[in-house]
Amino acid sequence: MLQAINLGIQRGVKLLFENTSFQIHPGQKVGLxxxxxxxxxxxxxxxxxxxxxxxxxxxxxxxxxxxxxxQEMPDSTKTAIEFVLDGDAELRQVQHAIEAAEKxxxxxxxxxxxxxxxxxxxxxxxxxxxxxxAGLGFSRADENRIINEFSGGWQMRLNLxxxxxxxxxxxxxxxxxxxxxxxxxxxxxxxxxxxRGTLLLISHDRDFLNNICTHIAHLEHQKIQLYTGNxxxxxxxxxxxxxxxxxxxxxxxxxxxxxxxYITRFRAKATKAKQAxxxxxxxxxxxxxxxxxxxxxxxxSLFEPEKIPNSLLHMEHIDAGYKDRLILKNVSFHLLPGDxxxxxxxNGAGKSTLIKVLANYLPVQNGEYRLAxxxxxxxxxxxxxEQLHAEHSPVxxxxxxxxxxxEADLRNYLGRFxxxxxxxxxxxxxxxxxxxxxxxxxxxxxQKPNxxxxxxxxxxxxxxxxxxxxxxxxxxxGAMVIVSHDRHxxxxxxxKLLLINQQTLSEFPLGLDEYPKxxxxxxxxxxxxxxxxxxxxxxxTADPALSNKDRKRLEAEQRKQTLPLRKNIQRLExxxxxxxxxxxxxxxxxxxxxxxxxxxxxxxxALLIKKADLEKTHEDAENxxxxxxxxxxxxx
Numbered sequence: 001m002l003q004a005i006n007l008g009i010q011r012g013v014k015l016l017f018e019n020t021s022f023q024i025h026p027g028q029k030v031g032l033x034x035x036x037x038x039x040x041x042x043x044x045x046x047x048x049x050x051x052x053x054x055x056x057x058x059x060x061x062x063x064x065x066x067x068x069x070x071q072e073m074p075d076s077t078k079t080a081i082e083f084v085l086d087g088d089a090e091l092r093q094v095q096h097a098i099e100a101a102e103k104x105x106x107x108x109x110x111x112x113x114x115x116x117x118x119x120x121x122x123x124x125x126x127x128x129x130x131x132x133x134a135g136l137g138f139s140r141a142d143e144n145r146i147i148n149e150f151s152g153g154w155q156m157r158l159n160l161x162x163x164x165x166x167x168x169x170x171x172x173x174x175x176x177x178x179x180x181x182x183x184x185x186x187x188x189x190x191x192x193x194x195x196r197g198t199l200l201l202i203s204h205d206r207d208f209l210n211n212i213c214t215h216i217a218h219l220e221h222q223k224i225q226l227y228t229g230n231x232x233x234x235x236x237x238x239x240x241x242x243x244x245x246x247x248x249x250x251x252x253x254x255x256x257x258x259x260x261x262y263i264t265r266f267r268a269k270a271t272k273a274k275q276a277x278x279x280x281x282x283x284x285x286x287x288x289x290x291x292x293x294x295x296x297x298x299x300x301s302l303f304e305p306e307k308i309p310n311s312l313l314h315m316e317h318i319d320a321g322y323k324d325r326l327i328l329k330n331v332s333f334h335l336l337p338g339d340x341x342x343x344x345x346x347n348g349a350g351k352s353t354l355i356k357v358l359a360n361y362l363p364v365q366n367g368e369y370r371l372a373x374x375x376x377x378x379x380x381x382x383x384x385x386e387q388l389h390a391e392h393s394p395v396x397x398x399x400x401x402x403x404x405x406x407e408a409d410l411r412n413y414l415g416r417f418x419x420x421x422x423x424x425x426x427x428x429x430x431x432x433x434x435x436x437x438x439x440x441x442x443x444x445x446x447q448k449p450n451x452x453x454x455x456x457x458x459x460x461x462x463x464x465x466x467x468x469x470x471x472x473x474x475x476x477x478g479a480m481v482i483v484s485h486d487r488h489x490x491x492x493x494x495x496k497l498l499l500i501n502q503q504t505l506s507e508f509p510l511g512l513d514e515y516p517k518x519x520x521x522x523x524x525x526x527x528x529x530x531x532x533x534x535x536x537x538x539x540x541t542a543d544p545a546l547s548n549k550d551r552k553r554l555e556a557e558q559r560k561q562t563l564p565l566r567k568n569i570q571r572l573e574x575x576x577x578x579x580x581x582x583x584x585x586x587x588x589x590x591x592x593x594x595x596x597x598x599x600x601x602x603x604x605x606a607l608l609i610k611k612a613d614l615e616k617t618h619e620d621a622e623n624x625x626x627x628x629x630x631x632x633x634x635x636x
Contacts, residue, residue, distance in 0.1 A: 001023055001198075002023070002024040002047070002170065003022070003058070003059050004023075004056065005059070006057075007019075007053055007224075008055030009039055009043065009046060009054055011042060016038065016042055017039050017224060018054075018223075019055070022217065024200070024215070025198075027198060028199075028214050029192070029199040029212055030199065030200050030201065031201050031202075031209040031213040031215070031217070031230075031234075032200060032201065033202075033209070033216055033217070033218050033234075034219030034220055035219075035220070035464065038220065039219055041174055041202070043058075043224075044172050046058055047066065047170075047172060048066065060170065061169075064169040064170050065089075067087070067168035067171050067172070068163060068173070069156075069160050069162075069163045069173060069176065073147065073155040073156075075148065076146075078147055079144045080144070080147055080150070080158055081129050081133065084133060085126065085165065086165075087162035087163060087166045088125060088167060090167070091117075094117050094120065094122060095122070097109075097113050098110065105605060107602075107605040107608065108601075108604075110604075110605065114612075123615060126619060132161045132164050132165060135184070135191065137157065137180075137184050137347050153179040156179045157180070169197045169198065170197060171195065171198070172200050173201045173202065175204070176201070176203070177203060177205050181347060182485040182487070182515075183347045185208060186516045189208060189212060193212055200217075201213065205486055206232075206466075206488040207487040209230060210230045215227060215228055215229070216229070216234035218238065298438075298464055298465050298468035300445070300468060300472055301475055302472050302473070304477060305448055305450035305477065305478050308374070308450045308478060309375060309450075311336060312335040312336065312372055312450065312478075313333075313334070313335040313358060313370070313372065313375060313451065314334050314369075315331065315334070315367065316367055317332055318332070318333075318357065318365075318368070318369060319365045319366040319367060320353060320357045320364050321353070326365075327350040328353060328354060328505070329504065330367075330504070331354070331367075332505075333505060335451065335479050338477070338479060341481045341494060341496050342481075342482050342483075342484070342498070342512070343355070343482065344500070344508055344515055346501060349500040349501050349502075350500050351455075351483045351500055352455055354500060355379075355455045358481060359377055359453050361379070375451055376450050376451065377453060378444040378449030378451065378452045380440060380441065380457045381455040381456075382455070382456060384440050385436045388440070390427065391427055391429065393428065394414050394424050394426075394428065394439050395410050395425055397443055398414070401443065401446060410424075417442040418435075418465070419435075432460070433460035434462060438465060445472075449478065450479070451478055452473075452478065452480040454483070456485065457469065457482070457489075469489070470488070470492050470493055480493070491512055497511075497512060568624075569628050569629060572624055572628065573625065575621050576621050579618040583615065583618070586607050586614070589607055590607060590608075
């Protein structure tokens with residue numbers, strides 16, 4: 001187990017926590033929560049032996065394999081799948097040993113190494129790596145792309161895949177849902193739920209913690225308190241404890257006031273001086289019960305819009321996309337005051353594209369787009385963080401919008417978003433991603449929009465800020481359209497869900513809790529897991545407007561187009577059957593003890609080399625079969 005004994009961690013002069021003890025048993029999945037700066041990432045660094053303890057110990061079995069997500073991506077010309085395979089260190093070690101043994105013609109060692117490779121499921125490693133990449137949104141073509149070709153967000157997904165590839169005993173994940181969309185988060189939840197090792201997880205996603213964690217380790221007041229249950233259970237238990245603590249604090253304060261009053265009244269009187277002195281010492285010895293600081297540091301609400309037109313935005317039969325890539329086709333959409341809409345859809349369906357069209361950032365290719373004259377849009381997207389001026393302070397950003405505002409009023413406003421004191425006047429060049437997101441939200445809200453378009457607004461925000469945002473949106477009288485991987489935010493703020501799928505927009509008939517099941521069924525029927533906004537391939541479906549003659553002609557044309565693929569699949573299946581038969585014959589020969597005799601050394605080596613060649617050929621054929629099958633599926 002992972003055990004902390006009177007543990008203390010200090011960063012410079014700042015004490016993060018001290019005299020902390022806890023035990024995390026094998027197989028437990030523990031969410032690590034607490035305000036920013038309390039020491040969550042520092043605890044990870046200590047477990048990884050990157051940071052020494054200032055006091056006490058943190059121990060776990062020496063033979064445990066610990067996996068974590070690297071924060072940086074090395075400059076490399078490796079392909080994505082080879083990079084992910086590097087996550088299984090033992091696999092790579094055995095593979096290198098096999099290469100060395102083949103060069104030295106050591107047949108006996110080769111036999112043992114191939115047995116070891118089989119024991120660690122090395123022959124299925126490439127398939128497992130491919131499944132991880134697919135689950136995290138990569139296409140099959142991405143597997144052989146050089147890692148330097150991927151953007152920063154997709155490189156972080158590669159780092160996550162590499163960590164998951166490791167057959168670890170302890171897995172440390174620090175904000176794994178950053179850079180992920182809802183579809184990928186749902187897949188990751190399923191993977192982590194099935195993970196057999198011990199998990200320590202830092203996350204600000206309430207539903208993610210709820211669906212995975214068996215325990216919550218909460219950091220506050222320089223202590224780590226371990227709670228049994230998921231995040232909702234932790235919140236309930238902690239609230240009850242804090243309520244009792246607050247009651248005890250109030251009772252103690254009344255007692256202190258009574259004693260202090262006695263001391264003040266009788267300290268100067270000779271007859272009462274002794275008793276007063278005694279009570280003074282009792283007061284000094286009294287262990288103060290800390291007040292329960294349960295309030296979020298963020299308190300803000302959205303300004304009431306100055307005007308709200310009867311119709312904010314109207315689109316009719318619009319087509320939109322990028323150059324020759326059509327993402328949305330024949331979409332009609334009408335936004336009225338009070339509309340609170342959450343957008344759902346598979347990876348690449350076009351959720352962000354629709355938000356850009358609504359915000360008038362992306363012009364429509366066809367159709368009619370009408371924005372009411374009084375509509376004031378507040379648009380949040382990740383690219384807006386990059387448009388902030390690094391050399392300006394939060395106050396200066398607001399002054400560019402409102403030149404007549406008093407600095408004191410702007411500082412007071414920014415304080416509700418966590419920019420208090422000197423921070424409101426500091427250059428933002430050293431701000432974290434969460435701080436920049438808070439600033440963009442503050443700027444948007446200051447402009448009093450009556451239509452909010454929010455594309456992943458909770459990225460980098462901690463739980464307290466997410467809760468404050470959710471509460472503010474609940475009271476907003478304007479309209480809003482939200483794309484978010486935070487299901488809690490969607491649940492508490494949206495009363496209507498729309499689905500983008502296969503270039504169309506329609507109402508999602510189920511609840512948000514049913515979306516993972518719908519998504520699983522969708523992904524099983526069509527492989528659309530591409531990770532970016534791409535044109536969705538149209539399917540040849542039966543159109544009731546077609547005559548029987550036209551329908552038969554279309555079906556004949558489809559059969560003609562798919563015939564080469566079907567023949568290739570049959571050829572590959574026969575090839576794999578033949579290879580399987582040959583490998584079984586070799587396995588039968590290798591099961592004979594006589595083959596390992598000294599006089600059969602050359603024969604053994606030849607069999608092992610032949611088996612390795614057959615396995616490689618079989619793997620290539622299997623990959624071709626999968627790729628061809630996918631192509632055929634997309635044509636149906």
